[in-house]
Amino acid sequence: MVVEIIISFFIVLSGIFGLVGSFGLIKLDDTMQRLHAPTKATTLGVGGALIASMLYFLLVKGSFSFHELLITLFLFLTAPITANFIAKAYLAHNATRNDLPETGRDYGWALYDDPPLLNETTDPRGE
């Protein structure tokens, strides 16, 4: 009974956060704000489903599997990369160089400037 309650709790948690992540997509106004919403679905939505699945197969079926951990690891690795790529694609189409603030570092935005050379000895901004 306790096991069922715990598993059901994680399943319901996963459903709620998946819904919140998708609802944010239609509620928020700006594209850069909308980038923020699906992170909930990625971490807590899929994470809750995976924890529930692990607990179900461990406690009810009696077989432990670590496939779920692989899926979690893969999603946690790829979610920042896709968010960065989407933000970069949006900036490349909708912002000019003058819209963006200064980086405050030695190098400018990666969207417009070349990456720094590894064996650079001179000051990169002094040509």
Added chain:
Amino acid sequence: MISAALLFAFACYTLGLIFNLWRITRGPDAADRILALDTMVINVIALLILYGILEGTAVYYEASMLVAMVGFVSTVAYCRFMLRGDIIE
């Protein structure tokens, strides 16, 4: 109890997929559509895992893992195409 919770989660994710479809059709920018498609892939992964719990088999992990990989590669390819006009240079 678990089956009722699964039904609730299925309803939530189905509603989420409908929201994503709305954003894909209405999205003012291509970046919005990429983001909505990426969210759709994540929702489908969660749906597959929950369906695996409902069926009681471990087969659906492989399916969800494949969906996760294909979704990542397709998102990166689409963004790459928007950024550079080419996928593999």
